[in-house]
Amino acid sequence: MKISYDWLQTFFTDPLPSVGELEDKLTFHSCEIEEIIEVDGDSVIDVKVLPDKSAWLLSHRGVAKEVAAIMGRE
16 A cells, blocks of 8 residues: 555644654554655655555555554554
8 A cells, every 4th residue: 555645644733753664653553664756846655555554554545544543543
């Protein structure tokens, strides 16, 4: 599942951490990050969604909820 870092940021009022830090947090808590690709000034995060997490990690909104839960944000 490819997730746009810029699009993910639209779900939050405060800035997200750097892409590298976000990669570490997601990998440690819920999913594997296969790679990060730069496309037209945006970082595209390739998330390997594990079967037990597929109910909520197959969309930008689901990943945003996961990031919010990990970082204690709304």
